[in-house]
Amino acid sequence: MQGNHKLFEIFVTFLKLGLTSFGGPIAHLGYFRKELVQRRQWVSDETYAQILALSQFLPGPASSQTAFALGWQRGGSAGAMMATLGFTLPSAVIMIALAAWIGTAPPGPGWAGGLIAGLKITAVAVVADAVWGMAGKLTPDLPRRAIALLAVAVLAVMPFGAAAQVCAILAGAGIALIARIGNAHDSATVTLHGPTKGVALGCLALFTILLLGLPLLAQTGGLTQIADVFYRAGALVFGGGHVVLPLLDAGVVGPGLVSNDSFLAGYGAAQAMPGPLFTFAGWLGQVAEGFPGAITALIAIFLPGFLLMAAALPFWSRLSALPAARHAMAGANAAVVGLLAYALYDPVYTGAIRGADDLALAVALFVMLRPARRPAWQVVITGGIGGIALAVL
Template identity: 50%
Template sequence: MQPTQQKAPKEAEARKGKAGVLLELLTVSTKLGLTSFGGPTAHLGYFHNEYIQRRKWMDERSYADLVALCQFLPGPASSQVGIGIGVIRAGLLGGLVAWVGFTLPSVIALVAFALLLQGFDIGSAGWIHGLKIVAVAIVAHAILGMGQKLAPDRNRATLAVLAAVVALCWQSVFSQVATIMAAGVVGVLLYRKEAGEKPPDLRIAIGRPLAVVCFVLYFGLLAALPLLKGFGEDGGWLAMFDSFYRSGSLVFGGGHVVLPLLQREVVPPGWVSQEDFLAGYGVAQAVPGPLFTFAGYLGAMAKGIPGAAIATLGIFLPAFLLVIGALPFWNGLRNSPRIQGALVGINAAVVGILLAALYDPLWTSAILQPTDFGLAAILFAMLVFWKLPPWAVVIAGAAGGMLLGLL
């Protein structure tokens, strides 16, 4: 009996330790979700400060490996890094807890905003027009930064411009996917011989069988949902889940690039008006956390709180499946010159896709007269030269829109 009596306290202590790790992970990720302003690049800085420098949960090399993986995968890069840290720290449940803490604060804020707007005709409100102009400035700022980093030379800048032209002239569900695939092929042809030094291996305990299951689910849902929704009601729950799952599955380059995909999914079917779409996008810049939580706002505008839950789960589920599926294979894949070359081309195309989104729907819906352009220029300067945080620019844009309405 004595060995059994000794074993029970050890098991209880182990369970308590696991619960303690999960509680700490939830607390820290929630703090990040409440304070992480500034977009994916800034989020990675917050993560590095909190998870790596302060708490030493990962070493510098492993964190760099994880960031490289999540930048390669489609989906919200900062959220995927958070999920990966949670998985490495406390297994699959740790990944879920880290995602909930980082995501839930901005989802709640955006859903609350959506519920306040429901039932109101906001199309002519001056502050709403100001938020549309804020979106122009924010995306222009994102293009400037991404272009300098991801398309710095003639070949990549040309690839970005061609991607923008294709995205503008061929506006369909498949255009972005085809553009990214073509850019990846071009990247392999042009940059496969420019691979850098072999990166260090990333240590991860997830087995390859589980990874394969996640990949099967990812591709299976991507193929099956468009077929299954045909048996359901037009505009029903399955159709909504399919739209947001597909958007979350096919986006490279972070939150801003999801804008054209989401716009084509929710505006033409009449789920959300163009005015409501751009107003929510403007407000999404003022809240912390991942920009993909904009899906929660769209779901709430379309179908209330249940719609917000469906949209949020739909757009983030691919991030889970891809991170868990890719981690065990990443060490081998990322050493391939072809993979590295493809990533160079894909990143350049992402800049072009975002450039196309800057024109349509943002510019065409917001910049209607010279005074609109003037306000956009001021907001852009506030971001680029004055280095003001996005939430301050959002407030300034809403106030500027109200002022323009009085002129």
């Protein structure tokens, strides 16, 4: 009974966070610390810092992986599942419902099309804000800014897609490792609770089997294609949140599973949601293959990050002390800034801005986000109303 009570406590706590944590991954991490470190004292600041470092080191959704690991510290593997479910459920349900309602609405005359157009314009402002904020944090010096520019160049000359993005990230990590870019200061280590080493290696093996095997099954199309696209996105994206945008665009818009208009509208709607931005997958899966597609996409995009987190937990304390790992991560993060900057132009800007009125609305929304620091949900509502006004007036 005590174990069930603890699991229920974990679920309710993370459900509350999933309902109230607006503002994207960085904001989520602030909410977690306030609720779980300061208020409930489930973990220490040192343990929390190690979990954050691990979530940044691994590909996948950083805030969701942090929730997964925090749940494990509190209640083992079952606690990790309860934390994940509670944090993800609210935004996932809303995104699937919205996609079923307006996911395929054409961006023509009338309020529905105006709403879609307004959400697309909102995406321009939100991604621009993300690039601005991440650049300040992840490219604080000239060498890392050069890596970001190199990533932009790689994406500009290679066919845009997952391969180009992975090449850019690996190049950034390799350059930083060779040139010893970034801070390799060895901080104190903390032992994190996780699975046994045998289970951890099993999770790593399953991650690899799915990454290599799903592309073979995807040839049949349908749900297997959805599983492959979203699993690959979750497995290859570093930084989480907005950075998944170009990977998903290449996976669903390029093959024609989802239109560019619906993609950008869903991305804009996702900004108003609390909880993880990766629930955008629910919108895309619903539009592409209905409710089964939504569930498949959600499971597929989150699964690789959770498998990697489970695989890394028993080994992280020793790995994080290695200077080489810290150098490589500094370069990968800088490359992510370049990747997101390129995505800001194509497909976000090119797919949303059609004239001076659209650009003016995008600038106004960016001002709300950056200098005025208005909550993301207010910006999205304003963008939607602005899009309707431009369509009907």
